[in-house]
Amino acid sequence: MNTFGTPRRVLVRGEGVYVWDADGRRYLDLLGGIAVNVLGHAHPTLTAAISAQLGTLGHVSNFFATPTQVALAERLVELTGGDRTSRVFFANSGTEANEAAFKMARRTGRPRVLALEGAFHGRTMGALALTHKVAYREPFEPLPAGVEFLPFGDSHALERAMGQDVAALVLEPVQGEAGVRRLPPGYLAHARALTERYGALLVLDEVQTGMGRTGHWLAHHDADLGGGARPDVVTLAKGLGGGFPIGAVVAHGERAASLLGAGQHGTTFGGNPVAAAAALATIGVLERDGVLEQVCAVGEQLVADLQQVPAVAEVRAAGLLVAVELHRPVAARVADLALEAGFVVNPVTPTALRLAPPLIITTEQLRTFVAFLEQLPAELAALDHDQEEQ
Template sequence: MTWQDDAGRDLVRSFGPRMAMFVRGEGAYLWDADGRRYLDFLAGIAVTSLGHAHPVFVEAVASQAATLAHVSNYFATPPQLALAARLKRLAGTGESGRVYFANSGAEANEAAFKLARLHGGVDRPRILALTQSFHGRTMGTLALTGKPALQQPFLPMIPGVEFIDSTANALEAAMDDRVAALIVEPIKGEAGVVDLPEGYLAAAREITQRHGALLIIDEIQTGAGRTGEWFAFQHAGITPDAITVAKGIGGGFPIGALVTFATASELFYPGTHGSTFGGNPLGTAVADAVLAEIERADLLANATERGAQIREAIARIDSPLVSGCRGAGLLVGVGLRHPVAKDVVLAAQARGLIINAPNDDTVRLVPALNIGDVEIDEFATLFADALAAVATQSTDRKDSL
């Protein structure tokens, strides 16, 4: 029996066949069960912000686990309060901000859904979201996700959510005083790292504010410094009513949060939401340490610099497949001229490079925020080889027809 047999027999099939069996990680590298090393430019889908087995992460897990791991939300703990204060400061909520802790991005977005309902009540039953958006796979967050194919097996959805195009005109046309909230991703990661139109967030802030609707920004993939700011909304110079965060804030430890601003911070009251494990001292201590290290090492600047470096390296690759890059900082979508992204991912893995295809014509690159010159040079070589191999295969297939 192989590990593939074990996985096929024992794990649910919703993820499909596992692509490798990893047993160890260090920095930007992973090792599989056969001892082969891989350069990791996926980082657990924008999760391992500091890379694998970073000393700060390891120390935070070990020291807090040896001190206090869980007490429930009937009680407060120092790590919980410290992380809440840090998130408020980094997001710029001011004193009026509040933080709800969850265990994942989907749970953070579930809390955001409830926040919208509390704000809207019976008079504002409408919630707006964008087509091709992705906010999670729970029944609540799936209702917010603008991908009909994902919703189809689970219909009917929770009512009240409407999907609009990602333009200010579409928002203006859809908006009225019965809308409770608009929820948006600043960059649509699962749609292929698709940027919102220039000026969209500023327009969305003005339109929602004018109609008394909440603006909720899903920063789960874009937060924790990935785009070169702590949160992507900060590039637009606006103040939302709430943001959701997860993934990179924990550096590999499962944690999510809803961060509220101003009057939205007063909407939850005792009994309206909760989580047994949300905000436990182990998770919050690790996330606080990860964010502190991102801040100490100035990894926001590194994300900006290295993201530009990666884009320049890709531009130098002479490949007929590449059409250009999207995204910001170290959230990079490489557009392809043909629907061969999954072939590129497999070719890259065969050469020791881990990347990802969110759709058929996009390759996603989300390496650790502390990535450096050596890793980027290695990436450029491996990625160019993978692109060349797929381009050759595509030519051979055409010639055989």
Template sequence: MTTTTPTTEGTWQRRFGDSIMKSLSTPKVMLERGEGCQVWDVEGKRYLDFLAGIAVNALGHAHPVLVEAVSKQAATLIHVSNYFATPSQVELAERLKAISGAGEQGRVYYGNSGAEANEAAFKLLRLNKGPDGTKTRILALQSSFHGRTMGALALTGKPALREPFEPMLPGVEHIDTTIEALEHSIDDRVAGIIIEPIKGEAGVVDLPEGFLQAARELTAKHGALLILDEIQTGIGRTGTWFSFQQFGIVPDAITVAKGIAGGIPIGALVTFGDTSDLFEAGQHGSTFGGNPFATSAANAVLGEIESAGLVENARVRGEQIRAAITAIASPHVKEVRGRGLLIGVGLHEPIANEISARCLEAGLIVNAANDSSIRIAPPLIVGDSEIAEFTEIFTSVLKGLA
């Protein structure tokens, strides 16, 4: 069988539609290379990447530290299965325990994605049955997103995503994102609750003030687990290693993925304290989870984030971008949300898709998280020149709207 390099938009889009499952819509652009905060399509057009693969490319594209790490590991050892340990597997677990504050009692389970990490979290919640087995209720939030595999989908608070695949796994209840709903819902029958510190897929929506603290207090009171989905908010993106570290609480577990390895697939469940004792040998596993290729990449990415001061850069640059958007004073912009380099632009009208399309045409990649929200999540390496270019394009697009 021979293949040909796509040379025109019509050619590659036709081939995509003829070959890729219909669960994915045909994209508008085919990208073929990247460097730093820039990518180029197959026609040679350059784009400023302010989405980073949906908060994945923490070091941008083709970062020399990551390139060297994966090249070296690929030439050494890629996969051995979980019948064997590898140095990078243990090193990464120790790193995750350290930066999360999980400490000596903390433990790490590896998967290959955020959805897999949340599947492990679902099982962890099921194991917290209590001594009499009556803890059978699992809570999640309305409009939340935790993944598209069946367990993660059951946790996801978006009925439109769940309905085609019902019946869902039983026992999950979705509640409003209010302290009153927490107080009404959490009792001694609750095994736990899973929460995104910022609702990314809902449009980068911040939780109400005091919400996480109330969730921690109530879950501790009733012997329920507090699990935080840090898949989009973690690994420095919100200006601390993990978003929960800004709220003065300690969860029972967190799930991590996206930026952890800069684009190499990996996910993790990190447990704290006695929660680490819930899983027993053989109760969960993954053939590819924690392989030396992915864990070496993650160690390189975490090391570079630390040595280059990128957690602080995310905080500072995030403030800079939010200030720049606010200064545009567009009548279309209702509010600017989020923390660090996870930013949501709330709009007065359902024009997010139009804005995203116009930005793409102008050479800027952002994302319409929903009809009235733009999501901005550039690489953690973003600097003054990239922010200046973003501001110029975004201003032009907003001012060009009717």
């Protein structure tokens, strides 16, 4: 239906941090399926876990439980800092996870939901109502009502907006779609204090930033970013299954965990044993191989290398979620040049490229992209010259 435009390439194979197209050309995957393929492509542990589970039990519906589903729920409660009061709902994607969180907010009986300017929470109607970008919203209005957008990172605006009629405050600790913008230090801690004071839910969308992307299991575990705040609700997806579709909502505390009752929400495929096995395998590899520590080291070196590139005006990063801000609004043209040179990147704004590579990538592999950027001014000058002659 042309919802994604013309495909840039037809990709037929992947291995590690590389993919190949139908013509046999190799590309360094610096987008990772938009922060999904945290273990790269065709990781042997992940593929073995999926194959073994599918060969044993593939799908049973949610009238039944499976050992992998229960084990994954327990692991997610542990990784998100929960306790015996915590509960988990499994979905198939990030937008579905956020849709469930929105329904939880509705169940409080309060009419207002607060989100931030620049927010992106998904494309289904409820998640879209939480998403700020006008171009995404307008074709589908009227959207579910009651959502208000506050200036990004403005604690005073948040304090003025908060009240007893607020059901939930929904935040991304790091906004990915807006160009990798971190919430200011202290903002989340202030948000936690305000939501507790007024009895509102604090919902953290960690769909893109969770599962080690920032060098922590969750972005808000970063002391500078989270300030020790524990949310009432966390949404996860993308990297959770290492490339296999799965989303999750983790609710902490008896109030949040009991908002959705029997028959009030559901999914056919969510939490199926194959997806749960994929997620357990992904978590296991991230732990076994010390990937989170590697993300911190490799991410810091990448930022240092990018800051030396003349074409780069600014680098914004949280682990291996990186925005490369250019001096000119040429991000789309640079992404085209990068693809021709064998690099997959995302022009997330007119002036910025988003990088979200597999978490197993090395500094040496990333430096090949840095070298591409170093010769970029000459490439752009040649491109400008060709356009002037035409």
